[in-house]
Amino acid sequence: MPEARQHAIPPLQSRLARIALLLVAGTLQTLTFSPFDAWPLGPLSIALLCWIAWYLPSGALFRTGWWFGIGLFGTGASWVFVSINTYGSTSLPLSLALTGLFVAGLSLFPALTFWGWGKLAGPDSIRRLWLLPGVWVIGDWLRGHVLTGFPWLYLGTSQVSGPLAGWAPIAGVHAVTLIEVATGAALFAAYRAYRLQQRKLSGGLVGAILVVWLISPLLSRIQWTKPESQPISFVAAQGDVPQLMKWDPKFLSRQIKDYFHLTEGHWNKDLVLWPETAIPLPQDDAGPIIDDIRQLLGPNTTLVTGIPWHTYSDTGQDIYHNSIMAMGDGSGVYHKQKLVPFGEYVPLEHWLRGLIAFFDLPMSEFTKGPAHQEPLTVGAHKVMPFICYEIAYPDFVAHNAEHTNYLINISNDAWFGHSLGPLQHLQIVRMRALETQRYILRDTNNGITALVGPDGQIEERAPRFVQTVMTGKLYPVTGLTPFMRWGSWPALIIGLALIVLARSRKLGPESS
Template identity: 35%
Template sequence: MNRFLEWKWEILAPLFGVMLTLAFAPYDFAYLALIALAFFYRFCNELSAVRAAVTGYLFGLGLFGSGIWWVYVSMHDFGGANPLSAGFLTVLLTGLWAGFPALTAALSVKVFSKIGAGIRVIAFAWIWVAMEYVRGNWIFNGFPWLQVAYSQIETPLAGFAPIGGVYGSGFLLALSAAILAEIWCKRSLSRLGSVVLILIWGGGFGLKGGVWTHAIGEPITVTLVQGNIDQNQKWQPNQRLRTLTLYRQFTEQHWDSDVVIWPETSVPAFMTEVKDWFLDPLARQAREHGVDLVISLPVNGAGKDYYNSVITLGEHEALYHKIHLLPFGEYLPLQPLSGWVLDQLQIPLGNFTAGSDEQPLLQAGGYSFVTTICYEDAFGELVRRQAAQAAYLVNVTNDGWFGDTAEPHQHMQMAQMRALETGRYLVRATNTGLSGFVQPDGRLGKQAPLFTSMTLTDTIVPMAGSTPYVRLGDQGVFMVLIGLVALSQAWACLPRRQQQSA
């Protein structure tokens, strides 16, 4: 028993990491995030920097081990890697991302030793979201999965998403957890902390009903096509005609819609291979019926370049090339080392080229929209910088790589945040699910179940106007948070200065 008490933080850390995973979809025990982060804050107050780093790492292993284990399914079940290779890379990725909670803990301990409780809770929240920002944007092109704000889509903190985005909302969640931990320990923040918690959660509840954007036209009828093509069969040459026929037939059943959207790489061939005999005739049909089609397929570029792309067919025909590529899926970072390692492990991966940051918005249904392909909808800044010129958001993806795991549900939760941040409808077409419609307040509308071949039709309203987050962006949000930390520190120092002057 004494040994357990001596090492209780290290022993409990992985369990609380798993608890944080349970706050996300598909489990949706959102308030467990408060408990998990309160535990994290507590051990940062109790341990040395070295022990806190180790405990933070164990916390991260619990979080990412339970939260992104589906990487193994992608590499083994669908990527063709042998169990040893897929397991090794899954453990490697889990261990890499677990380093961020470790770094968060070590930095927190260093900072806590120099400040009082009032500023300590604010500093902890800032360090937590700053580490999420680094992980989500800088390392291997960014990995923003399991950022804590995504777990709060259904809680009052969602009311702050149109103002502060995923990092502003995450800051308030981490701040709330730290205050709860201080109150739990019966420290000096009990009264003030209770007031702050009421203001945060009560304010979020009030903001959830806020309207930041406005309609600019009549509703548009949109049909999403979920082909449910088995990932192991999708790229087989003898299955290509069957796949294209299925999508064409589904589309022809909905010539009464304004827009029909197919999922990521729904056309399993390069555009040059299918343009004359499939795309051009389909485009003529679409124009005859007054329908715009949004279709995804790979596109040849100059030389050996090729892109993961979306093409619109109908009144406005144009291409969008994916900007934010998936590391170790669509391109290989750390070349030539990563290529050599993956060759040794016999894991086949793509090597796409990233599209330009300056691509014009695509149009369908009479309005411009923000296009994101698969992983791109995980990056709020990418969507935000285009949202003011767009009437709605479109995401096409292929989560079929991950089977019946938590990944499709987590991915949909991230898409919900993009709608909430921008105050616009988001429509999402996926190969195997979850396809669906997201309202400007982040709520899910109609949704297609996993592994079902079907179409889904609903109306969306074109929107205009900018939420505070669209105007500020992530950098603006962090400037505000830095200002808050500075003001808090100045306020904390004020009594000491007054005493010295007296």
């Protein structure tokens, strides 16, 4: 191959420069998420990764993915530091060390993805561009399922207000991610072809990108679900209970009184919603509180609240669930299935309990609830609740939302203070609303409490870090989106097809 073709885009010679740009690429992806919402940086970060990886031997791609992961999770998941340091009673040096271990561990996922990318592509750098969208999506899916999964910072989530939003109800966040990664790879390939005077190839790649992006606004006009004519009136109470007081028995009475006070004047709404563990003691100890609530509720009102749930195993051992229950003109109890490591249960508990205060957080002995739980009944409607972190799992939400009219998400994001975590959490809620084309009513302890419409846009929002209520109306819907029928399988099948196709034929000459 002529020298000009080999170096149409000059390679980076400095290893330190490569590491710096990989960190930049990861940080650029963080900037695509809330509160920055700079979604155009997503494809740009992918194009930057392609430039760096184009010239590297396959063996170096593991380190490439790891450094990229450090940039992404070191900035985008930095909110774990607040939980460890501020509320885990852990010293600053140890908090930094634990946060560093968390980021380094998460970075193994992109590292292994890039390693597999290199193994599959071999020395054929053209094949690398073809393979990248497929291996990226498979890697993201695995990250959301291995162990408890970490389905956070999926690049496609940044498009909830972007031009690709129309694809979300059809094939979900992983399909949107696949399009973004393919766009970045195609942009790099188009620029390289342009530098090599391959104008038709360059124009064809840009044209293909534009077609996929321009179709999306047309898809956004399709209404896959049908709203009912009569709205549901609601009130969502935000207690703003300081996290350090949350489980202190001395402040139990104050918390309950605050929620009763906030709900005063709203007991006749169709739905009264209180956040995660708003009643901070198990149901078998909360009988008098529950009786008082039932007496105040209007005849057509349902109150839904977070509450710990105590039961016993077959052997008589105590079992606690992080739960949500409905009472009044509704019924049902749901036990959280997707537990947060260390916050709700401690992995390797036999070795870690008692080492440091962070491994002994209050209520960190929850048991996950059973699969296939029934929705809550709220008046005449079926409503699926999701507690905190559960809303981040796209297929889990889509599957459980099938026979429901709207969704509820309760959370206690006080664990993350003023960090990026709560803002990213709300953006994830918006993507789930868009994928299912259902209203999601979200109530949190100190924000962000919001009503998200079926188009993924925020219709009501309460101020953060104050005691307040959010009132409004939402419309129950019927029907299913294609994503609810198929889940992420179309995106995964396309990803696997790209891998098979790239491996089955020679796509281009080797280059350096």
